[in-house]
Amino acid sequence: MNPRHEILLIEDERNICNFIVTTLKTQDYKVDFAVNAVSGLSLAASGCPDLILLDLGLPDMDGIEVIRNIREWSNVPIIVISARTQEKEKVEALDAGADDYITKPFGTSELMARIRTALRRSALSGSTPLSAQNKYTAKDLVIDYEKHIVTVNGEIVHFTQIEYKILTYLSRNAGKVITYDSLITHVWGPFADSNNRILRVNMANIRRKLENNPADPQYILTEIGIGYRMIDNENL
Amino acid sequence: MVMEMSSTLKNTIITCSGLAAATAFAFLFSFFVPENSGNIALIYILALVIIIRFTDGYLPGLISSVIAVVCVNFLFTYPYFELNFTLSGYPITFLEMFGVTLITSTMTTNMKQQARMIAEKDKLLSETEKEKMRANLLRAVSHDLRTPLTSIIGASSSYLENSALLAEEEKNTIVTHIQEDANWLLNMVENLLSVTRINNQSSKVKKTDESVEEIVSAAILRLKKRFREITVNVSVPDELLIIPMDAILIEQVLINLLENAIVHSKTTKPIQCYVENHSDYVSFHVKDFGIGISEERLQNIFDGNSYIGNQESDSNKGMGIGLSICKTIITAHNGTINARNHGQGAEFYFTLPKDEVNYESKT
Numbered sequence: 032m033n034p035r036h037e038i039l040l041i042e043d044e045r046n047i048c049n050f051i052v053t054t055l056k057t058q059d060y061k062v063d064f065a066v067n068a069v070s071g072l073s074l075a076a077s078g079c080p081d082l083i084l085l086d087l088g089l090p091d092m093d094g095i096e097v098i099r100n101i102r103e104w105s106n107v108p109i110i111v112i113s114a115r116t117q118e119k120e121k122v123e124a125l126d127a128g129a130d131d132y133i134t135k136p137f138g139t140s141e142l143m144a145r146i147r148t149a150l151r152r153s154a155l156s157g158s159t160p161l162s163a164q165n166k167y168t169a170k171d172l173v174i175d176y177e178k179h180i181v182t183v184n185g186e187i188v189h190f191t192q193i194e195y196k197i198l199t200y201l202s203r204n205a206g207k208v209i210t211y212d213s214l215i216t217h218v219w220g221p222f223a224d225s226n227n228r229i230l231r232v233n234m235a236n237i238r239r240k241l242e243n244n245p246a247d248p249q250y251i252l253t254e255i256g257i258g259y260r261m262i263d264n265e266n267l
Numbered sequence: 268m269v270m271e272m273s274s275t276l277k278n279t280i281i282t283c284s285g286l287a288a289a290t291a292f293a294f295l296f297s298f299f300v301p302e303n304s305g306n307i308a309l310i311y312i313l314a315l316v317i318i319i320r321f322t323d324g325y326l327p328g329l330i331s332s333v334i335a336v337v338c339v340n341f342l343f344t345y346p347y348f349e350l351n352f353t354l355s356g357y358p359i360t361f362l363e364m365f366g367v368t369l370i371t372s373t374m375t376t377n378m379k380q381q382a383r384m385i386a387e388k389d390k391l392l393s394e395t396e397k398e399k400m401r402a403n404l405l406r407a408v409s410h411d412l413r414t415p416l417t418s419i420i421g422a423s424s425s426y427l428e429n430s431a432l433l434a435e436e437e438k439n440t441i442v443t444h445i446q447e448d449a450n451w452l453l454n455m456v457e458n459l460l461s462v463t464r465i466n467n468q469s470s471k472v473k474k475t476d477e478s479v480e481e482i483v484s485a486a487i488l489r490l491k492k493r494f495r496e497i498t499v500n501v502s503v504p505d506e507l508l509i510i511p512m513d514a515i516l517i518e519q520v521l522i523n524l525l526e527n528a529i530v531h532s533k534t535t536k537p538i539q540c541y542v543e544n545h546s547d548y549v550s551f552h553v554k555d556f557g558i559g560i561s562e563e564r565l566q567n568i569f570d571g572n573s574y575i576g577n578q579e580s581d582s583n584k585g586m587g588i589g590l591s592i593c594k595t596i597i598t599a600h601n602g603t604i605n606a607r608n609h610g611q612g613a614e615f616y617f618t619l620p621k622d623e624v625n626y627e628s629k630t
Contacts, residue, residue: 118515136453138492228509231478235507238480246480246503246542252488253481255514 036150039080040064041071041097042112043089047135051084054139060146068092075101082149085129087113087120094120095127102128108149112137118256125210125257132208148206148263167202169262172241172250174202183241193218194237197230201251206263208254234259278322282331285321289314290338297343307343308360311335312367319372323379328372336361403570407588411455415448422448450493454526458592461519465599472599474511476622479503479542479549482514486521487540494529498537504544511622516596520604523589524553524615532557532612548602548618556612568606569594593617 038060042048048064055062063078065071068089075083083101087094098109111124111132121132130149133142155164167174171184176199181188190198196218201209211227218230238245252260293307300306315335319328339360422441426433433441465472480503487499521540528538532555539554560568569590590606597604597617604617 141492228476231476231481231509232507235478235480239505244501246483246501247487247499248484253485255477255482255485255518 035059035061036081037061037063037078038082038084038146039071039074039078040084041066041068041075041089042084042086043067044086047086051142054142055146058143068094068097072097072100075105075107080107081153082146083107083109084146085109085111087111087117087124095123098124098127098129106153108153110145110149121257122210122212125208126212130207152207164203167205169202169205170249174198188240190237190240191233194233194240197233198237201259201261205261208258208260210258214258274323278324278327281321282318282327285314285318286331286334286338289335290342293338293343308339308364311339312364315364315368316371319368319375323376325369325372325376328368332365332368336364339364404588404591407591408455408459411588412452415452419445419448419452454522455588458519458523458589461516462592462595464513464516465595470599472513472516472596474513474600476509477512477514477517479508479510482512482517483521483540483542483551485514486518486525489518490522490525490529494526497529499525499540500537501540503542506544508542508544508549508621510549510619512600512619513596517600517619520593520596520617521551521553523593524617527589527615528553528555528557528613534558534612536612545618548620550616550618552614552616554609554612554614558612559608560606560613565606565608569604 038055040048040051040055040062042051042064043066045066048066052062052064063074063080065074068091071083071085071089074080085094085097089097094111094113098111101107101109108130109128111121111129112135113121113124113132114135124132130152131145133145165175165177167176173182175181179195181190181195181198197214200214200217211230212225215223215225215227215230234251235245238248238251241250242248250262252262254260289311293310296310297307312335315328315332318331322328422445426438426441430438483501483503487501490499491497525538525540532538534555534557536556538556539552541552541554543550543552594604597619600619602617602619604615606613606615608614
């Protein structure tokens, strides 16, 4: 870790707070924490953290509000911490501008991977925009954006235009969850039917071309009720 | 009170409009076919039967039968627009209509009462059934939660109190056990939470169209986070299956079945998980190659209390609740769930009905 990254944790449960702070410190991050939304927001404004970990269930303010508030003045990556069954809340958080979410309870390695991905993405978008990268590589998969060529194990795989569009959008955002709605909007335009059946069908086709076993995918993972996440080559 | 008022009002309206309609019809009839009072009486009798059918109690029927008799006499029999009860045979007509009304209204009232009683009985029965299920679940939960909690509390306090005496390796074992139990508790809590997604009144779930392979892969992925070293051989049909379901719940069922296969099969042989496509339903199978299930357990394995009277209850903690929750979830989806021994181990399988539309993987 060259310059030590600063992470702000906004979480009201003391025990969870303690454990995350301890873990982050052992990984050589600088950590600040707040136990409610108001002090969290003021710390975010004054401390200029490199990343914010935000629990959605804060006592004094709705988590979605906190995200909107921060997004008014900053692009700092926000990772939302939330419970498993609240898919709707997660989608709302992602649509409000959160970069990623992690489901309670999570292991240390999972948390660290998410943090690394988010930090790297924000570092990249600062210098070279992601859209300027010309290749995506993960395991045996290579997507060459300039030549519009996708290869698996060195063999060229053909995709329809829609499938390729989905694939590039997911791979350019590798490591990050893309909600159904944002994927549909990006591929079919803002006025597309939000029924995601057509998306499912396309995804099934992509998987059949890309994966050895569509029921045990290696590249595009499903986040049930939320969207898709393409694997990030550095977090394998 | 209000109910009574409105029911009286309803009866009055039905009675009046029924009689008015009959009278209007009878007028029309007598206009085209004069001198046919027999048919006119029949028209009134029909109206009476209809009125009795749609009103409550005997009163509307009796009142309307008197009115009908008077109407026939007054309006449709000579001398017109005059009451004359001395016509030959008229008392017979009168008695006939009165008799028909009385018998019909007694019969329908009885029928209605019986139907209501049956409905009430059914409701009561399903209520007690639900109550029984809830009590069973609660009992099973308290029993199952206490075991890992005891172990967590015990292990952590022994760690804290004897920390100086314990070797590094022992400490590791203790913490590993704490983690295992905590994970188990978490799964239990998620199971219980998932039940709250099922509507209490209607026992129905909110379904959306989901792709079967995505649900299966998500379940496997989540399972592999907890059991890193396991192998599951997964396969789904080649065509894309889209089935209406609550995805989180079905994922939970799959995870429960897979976890049971891992924990209770007492073997490390790979587990098989596959999906089969049938004409109007899809079946999901989880097969292990372990010790199988004893016959007496198979009988009530989904009842939630299969641990009762079981000597080794701690060694298979939680199996009961997990499976009874699976059953609840699948039933709420109008599917079926079953368990059997396939010769080399146990197999659990459940079905989900397809909706009328099913898209194939063609774009």
